Amino acid sequence: xxxxxxxxxxxxxxxxxxxxxxxxxxxxxxxxDDGTSTSSSTATTLIEQATGNIEKIxxxxxxxxxxxMGYGAQVESTVESSxxxxxxxxxxxxxxxxxxxxxxxxxxxxxxxxxxxxxxxxSKVVNANNNPDSDYGLDKPRAxxxxxxxxxxxxxxxxxxxxxxxxxxxxxxxxxxxIYVVAIDSVNSMLVEKLQxxxxxxxxxxxxxxxxxxxxxxGSGRKKALKLEKKAFSNISSYYLxxxxxxxxxxxxxxxxxxxxxxxxxxxxxxxxxxxxSDLSKYNLDKPYYxxxxxxxxxxxxxxxxxxxxxxxxxxxxxxxxxxxxxESSVIDFMGGDGSDIVSKTIFYPNNLKLKxxxxxxxxxxxxxxxxxxxxxxxxxxxxxxxxxxxxxxxTNITLFNKFMRNLSVLERAEKxxxxxxxxxxxxxxxxxxxxxxxxxxxxxxxxxxAIVVLNGKAAGTTELETAEKLNNCAKLxxxxxxxxxxxxxxxxxxxxxxxxx
Numbered sequence: 001x002x003x004x005x006x007x008x009x010x011x012x013x014x015x016x017x018x019x020x021x022x023x024x025x026x027x028x029x030x031x032x033d034d035g036t037s038t039s040s041s042t043a044t045t046l047i048e049q050a051t052g053n054i055e056k057i058x059x060x061x062x063x064x065x066x067x068x069m070g071y072g073a074q075v076e077s078t079v080e081s082s083x084x085x086x087x088x089x090x091x092x093x094x095x096x097x098x099x100x101x102x103x104x105x106x107x108x109x110x111x112x113x114x115x116x117x118x119x120x121x122x123s124k125v126v127n128a129n130n131n132p133d134s135d136y137g138l139d140k141p142r143a144x145x146x147x148x149x150x151x152x153x154x155x156x157x158x159x160x161x162x163x164x165x166x167x168x169x170x171x172x173x174x175x176x177x178x179i180y181v182v183a184i185d186s187v188n189s190m191l192v193e194k195l196q197x198x199x200x201x202x203x204x205x206x207x208x209x210x211x212x213x214x215x216x217x218x219g220s221g222r223k224k225a226l227k228l229e230k231k232a233f234s235n236i237s238s239y240y241l242x243x244x245x246x247x248x249x250x251x252x253x254x255x256x257x258x259x260x261x262x263x264x265x266x267x268x269x270x271x272x273x274x275x276x277x278s279d280l281s282k283y284n285l286d287k288p289y290y291x292x293x294x295x296x297x298x299x300x301x302x303x304x305x306x307x308x309x310x311x312x313x314x315x316x317x318x319x320x321x322x323x324x325x326x327x328e329s330s331v332i333d334f335m336g337g338d339g340s341d342i343v344s345k346t347i348f349y350p351n352n353l354k355l356k357x358x359x360x361x362x363x364x365x366x367x368x369x370x371x372x373x374x375x376x377x378x379x380x381x382x383x384x385x386x387x388x389x390x391x392x393x394x395x396t397n398i399t400l401f402n403k404f405m406r407n408l409s410v411l412e413r414a415e416k417x418x419x420x421x422x423x424x425x426x427x428x429x430x431x432x433x434x435x436x437x438x439x440x441x442x443x444x445x446x447x448x449x450x451a452i453v454v455l456n457g458k459a460a461g462t463t464e465l466e467t468a469e470k471l472n473n474c475a476k477l478x479x480x481x482x483x484x485x486x487x488x489x490x491x492x493x494x495x496x497x498x499x500x501x502x
Contacts, residue, residue, distance in 0.1 A: 039138040040197065044125055046155075046173055046180065049118040051093050053149045057117055061143040063193020066108060067098040097197065097277055100273060101497040104199035117147040120157065122180035123168065136170040136179055137161030143190040159187045195270040200325055202318060202436045203294070203301060204266040212239075212258050214295040217335045221289035221307060226339055228254075233354050233434055235409075246440060246456045248344040257342055261334055262294065265303075267325030271315055275322045278302075282313040290335045305332065347453055347460050348442045349409035351433045352387050352402070360475045361429040367391065367479045369401065397481055404478045406488040407471060408442065414461040420445045420452040427451065428472045444468045 057068040073094040079086055095110040097103065113196065126136075133139040137160035145157045159168035160179070168181045206212070217226040225242040234240065234248030241247050271283065280286040289307035294300065302319040308329035316332075317324045334341070350358075355371040371391040378384050389401045426443040433439050443454040444463070451468035453461040470487060477484045 003316075027229075034390070037413070039272065042125065044122040044180065045120075046122055046157075046182075047118060047120040047147075049149055051111075051114040051118045051395045052091070052095070053151065054114055054118060055146060055150055056148040057095075057113060057148045059113075059143065059194075060145075061191055061193060063195060066194040066197065068105070068113070068197075069098050070095050070114065076250070083262040085283075097194075100198075100450055103273060103430055104201075105197055105362060106199045107187065108162055109192055109197055113192070115119070115187050116189045117145060117155070117157070120172075120182060120186055122182050124181035125248040126170070126179040126181065138170060138172050141172075145190045157187075157190065159190055165475075180361050195273065198270050198273065198323070200267040200270060201264055202267055202303065202316065202325065203263055206263045206296065210296050210298050212254070212262075212294070215294065216293040218293075219288045219290040219305070221336060226335070226337065228339070228342070231354070231434075231436075231438075232351055233438070233440070234344070235349045235351050236346050239342075241339045241343055242438070244338050245340075245343075245458060246347070246438075247339070247460075248349065249339075249342050250344040251480060253342040257334060261331070265331075267316060268313075269326045271324045271326045273323050275317070275324050283317075285315055285317060289314070290332070292335060305335065345412050346409050347411045347413055348430070348440070350405060350434075351441065352405070353385060356433045356435050356437075358405075358433075359431040360478070361431075362427070362472050362475050365423075365476075365479070367475070369396070391479065400478050400481065400483065403484070403486055404474050407474055410467065410487045411442075411444075411463055412461050417459045417462060418447050418450060418453060420459070426454075428469045428475055430475075444471065 008168055045196070052072065054070045055105055056070065059066055059068070071089045079088045093111070093114060094107075095105050097105060139160040143157075143159040145159070146154060147157075148154050156174045158172040158174075160172070162169050162184060167184055169187050170182045171180050171182055171187060172178070173180065178232060184211045198216055211230070212228075212453055213230045215226075215228040224244040227241070228249065229239050229240055229242055231240040231242075232238040236248045237251035237254065238251035239251070239254045241249055272279065284306035285304045288304040290303075290305035292301075292303040292305065294303070297332050304317050306315040310312050312329045313334065315324055315330050316327050352371060353373055357371065358369040360369070368391075370485055372388045372390065374388075376384050376385045376386070387398060388394050389398050422445075424445060425447050428444045429441065431441040441456055445452045445454065446465065446468070447462070449465075451465050452459055452463040453463055467487070471484075473486075474484045
């Protein structure tokens with residue numbers, strides 16, 4: 001009986017201890033939530049102003065200290081309504097960095113910062129009198145932002161650590177003893193470092209009436225230059241790849257290259273400003289890996305690019321400028337390419353207006369055609385180009401000549417090209433000389449199952465052996481002035497010797 005009483009007493013003592021521990025835990029502050037003794041989850045508006053009222057923003061963070069000065073700029077835009085176009089003038093807030101006013105500011109980043117400085121709402125108010133600032137990262141704030149408004153008021157925001165939920169951050173307004181919890185998106189703009197506030201556009205977009213006229217890439221990263229020119233040698237497009245290989249380009253691919261890789265060309269980050277020539281070696285730009293020369297109908301640029309680092313990033317700058325950017329090497333992959341991604345699928349289709357002569361060889365025969373283009377103006381002042389083709393000194397049938405050149409356009413590029421005997425004689429060879437003395441040579445060789453099409457000494461595609469023989473026969477009939485079949489469906493080639501040109 002005494003033994004049972006002893007067990008009951010021990011059990012009572014244990015129960016009392018457990019109850020005391022439970023009471024202690026229930027009365028503890030929720031440190032995982034906000035680490036405070038007291039808190040209020042009532043939303044509190046900390047700043048409510050129009051961004052147009054901002055006069056100055058001073059930011060101090062891990063990138064140093066910088067000051068943005070705001071002013072209203074008049075911006076004209078075109079508005080279309082009910083079929084009528086009108087010009088509307090609006091006022092936009094524009095910022096410059098006081099310490100570096102010659103550099104453009106990244107408008108997206110400055111707009112985001114201005115909005116957050118003018119509109120700040122806390123989701124929770126924390127009274128942290130019993131907790132050290134270090135618990136919230138406010139003993140050494142990640143950013144201190146002071147914004148001055150046109151009404152004379154001033155607000156200071158100190159940004160501490162992120163809240164454990166990953167969606168919010170702790171801040172303090174001025175020297176208040178209260179700590180607030182705000183959405184993390186409301187303070188990310190305040191953490192942007194000084195250099196990253198600058199605009200990162202290296203090349204702007206092309207204007208509506210602007211076209212690319214030259215693209216050249218040289219430098220230690222290339223064995224042979226990449227050179228693209230607007231020459232209209234082909235009926236396929238007005239662009240011609242002259243190095244490292246010679247070929248007509250695809251108009252759609254050139255447009256894509258211009259719009260997606262060149263205009264605009266935007267870097268990922270700013271690496272340095274106020275750069276001097278003596279600083280270029282620090283960024284491997286004293287001996288550039290790539291040198292890009294780009295010319296349009298209205299402007300020209302020279303861009304220097306460093307060799308990609310271990311993280312596949314490059315330093316890049318406009319020649320003569322004093323700002324250096326960093327860009328992912330994948331963005332500028334075209335600078336190291338051979339141009340095969342921009343050439344046309346059609347291997348060969350020369351433009352008569354750019355031709356001086358054409359040599360056609362088959363077997364032991366070689367026929368030479370001379371092209372003469374004469375430009376005159378009609379009664380409306382429009383330029384009219386009259387084309388004549390001569391064979392053995394006599395004018396020949398231009399309709400047949402055009403059909404023969406058109407038939408050659410059936411030859412298309414292929415990814416896999418079988419081996420062929422390069423030392424054998426081609427079934428057909430067509431060598432054209434353009435008005436600037438550039439020469440393109442097309443050759444067709446017999447293979448085991450296919451004919452191999454070679455452009456300027458490089459295998460480019462294949463065609464059926466039957467097609468190769470038909471083209472060979474067309475060349476023979478052309479020399480005798482005898483008609484032959486068109487190998488191109490829906491032929492739209494004009495047979496007239498005169499063409500209107502703009």
